[in-house]
Amino acid sequence: MSRPVVAFTRQYFPDTAEPLAHRADLRLSPADEALDAAGIVRHVAGCSAAVATTGCPFTASVIDQLPELRLIANVGVGYNNIDVAAATRRGIMVTNTPDVLTESTADMAWALLLAAGRRIGDSERWLRDGQWNRWAIDLWLGADLHGTTLGIVGMGRIGRAIARRAKGFGMNVIYHNRRTLPAGEDEGARWVDKAELLSTADHVILVVPYSAETHHIIGAEQLAAMKRTAVLVNIGRGGLVDDVALAQALKSGQIASAGLDVFENEPRIHPDLLAAPNAVLTPHIGSATFRTRRAMCDLAVANVADWLDGKPPRTLVNKDVLPV
Structure with missing residues (x-):
């Protein structure tokens, strides 16, 4: 069977994705710029999971164009960039990074x-x-x-x-x-x-x-x-x-x-x-310390790793997607 593909929609720390490299194919962002809706569809097409940030709009329209997507791991405690209701209808898990920031x-x-x-x-x-x-x-x-x-x-x-x-x-x-x-x-x-x-x-x-x-x-x-x-x-x-x-x-x-x-x-x-x-x-730097931003990225990746291991992600936002 082919391995799942995980897309990173932004550039993070150089080794952020390393914990996933042995269990998934990685599609890294070519540039550290926020993708618009069309850019997300192009970059995440065919992927099972995406690591996103608050600047990446996963609207209902975007989600509908990504039929293979099963998980959106947001780097941030907020997730208003994601239409959680649309994701839930599609059975897509959404996670965030609370507590660490x-x-x-x-x-x-x-x-x-x-x-x-x-x-x-x-x-x-x-x-x-x-x-x-x-x-x-x-x-x-x-x-x-x-x-x-x-x-x-x-x-x-x-x-x-x-x-x-x-x-x-x-x-x-x-x-x-x-x-x-x-x-x-x-x-x-x-x-x-x-x-x-x-x-x-x-x-x-x-x-x-x-x-x-x-x-x-x-x-x-x-x-x-x-x-x-x-x-x-x-x-x-x-x-x-x-x-x-x-x-x-x-x-x-x-x-x-x-x-x-x-x-x-x-x-x-x-x-x-x-x-x-x-x-x-100030330019949206509330969580901008090295230790905190590192912890946010690590938690997002840990959520992806949980999902790849068949476990519920540790900071799942929409628990309604889990089997009863």
């Missing part, structure tokens, strides 16, 4: 919150431009974090890791989630509805996955409900925030500042956000 992404949320709150980005640019020639009592005044109220929208693994860090800053933590967490799992945070969170929190961090239900959960109306001194951080997904409305809120002073690692239509960034001096912008 939790702490690094939580660190990044704090990096953005500190940088945006304390005006690190615009004050550094000002210094580099040679404008610092004296000290002044009102020089680059920013926002305190210690002793303030932090609002977390999305209290999953990463949200709870962020809340744990807030204890070191002596912050009061409130959160909004689809469900209230049991005592002992909430890191001492208090559940509130979204309206109360937006109006009460001094700083707001978004950590929810993107879906049709969470599209633009922060728009002009929600930004207007926040404190004018508030900092907004988004490390969830682009599309959670209406970037046009946010750019206007930053320009008008409706909120003080923002720290963004994800954007609508990334890698294209709305020019009004690029022009906003009170926005700290």
